[in-house]
Amino acid sequence: MEFNEDDFLQLSGIQHYVFCRRQWALIHIENQWAENERTVDGQFFHKKAHDGLSVEKRGDIIVSRGLYIHSRSLGFSGQCDIVEFHRNDNGVTIHGYDGKWIPYPIEYKRGKKKYTIEDISQVCAQAICLEEMYCCEIKEGAIFYGENRRRQVIEFDDNIRNEVKKIAKEMHDVFSRGYTPKVKYTKKCDMCSLKENCLPELNNKESVESYMKRMVQE
Numbered sequence: 362m363e364f365n366e367d368d369f370l371q372l373s374g375i376q377h378y379v380f381c382r383r384q385w386a387l388i389h390i391e392n393q394w395a396e397n398e399r400t401v402d403g404q405f406f407h408k409k410a411h412d413g414l415s416v417e418k419r420g421d422i423i424v425s426r427g428l429y430i431h432s433r434s435l436g437f438s439g440q441c442d443i444v445e446f447h448r449n450d451n452g453v454t455i456h457g458y459d460g461k462w463i464p465y466p467i468e469y470k471r472g473k474k475k476y477t478i479e480d481i482s483q484v485c486a487q488a489i490c491l492e493e494m495y496c497c498e499i500k501e502g503a504i505f506y507g508e509n510r511r512r513q514v515i516e517f518d519d520n521i522r523n524e525v526k527k528i529a530k531e532m533h534d535v536f537s538r539g540y541t542p543k544v545k546y547t548k549k550c551d552m553c554s555l556k557e558n559c560l561p562e563l564n565n566k567e568s569v570e571s572y573m574k575r576m577v578q579e
């Protein structure tokens with residue numbers, strides 16, 4: 362199946378969806394957003410990673426910041442923090458540069474190296490976009506963790522590719538129904554910037570009346 366541009370979802374939403382599908386729906390279906398220390402820090406870090414579109418060549422690597430990408434098979438569009446193009450005889454030609462090149466997406470994350478499925482899914486979705494745009498195969502990319510300045514290499518095997526395709530399909534299904542899923546309260550909720558908007562305690566089948574009573578008592 363191929364999606365039209367009008368139906369593209371924000372690629373960066375995949376990290377929200379994997380973290381919590383309710384969080385993603387609150388942001389992308391209900392347009393709710395709330396800042397907390399983590400989101401503000403993260404946005405600042407990303408702004409530094411792609412402050413406008415820029416391209417520079419460093420030896421056998423072309424570094425592109427803020428490249429716009431899309432995939433018709435995933436139905437996603439977005440912007441990459443950094444795409445390096447590595448010189449490779451099995452790569453593709455790039456307008457304005459001699460030789461052949463393979464794209465190598467790098468997603469910047471604040472914090473320490475964690476290797477979470479949220480981060481891995483996001484960079485794999487970027488790779489699938491770049492493969493469709495440049496008609497090539499991308500075997501690996503990386504996540505750069507800002508706090509300890511570590512680059513974690515990610516291999517895009519069939520398992521993660523299939524998972525990303527499955528998640529993208531689910532996201533489109535939920536979005537087309539305009540439905541905000543209910544999700545039970547977990548420890549993740551304490552790190553969530555939308556906790557106040559979401560009121561996850563209400564999802565644990567507690568009635569609104571009993572929740573309000575409890576809040577007044579507390």
Ligand code: SF4
Pocket residue numbers: 380381382383384385387544545546547549550551553554555556559560561
């Ligand atoms: S508070 Fe919990 S259930 Fe609600 S959106 Fe955040 S992570 Fe999801």
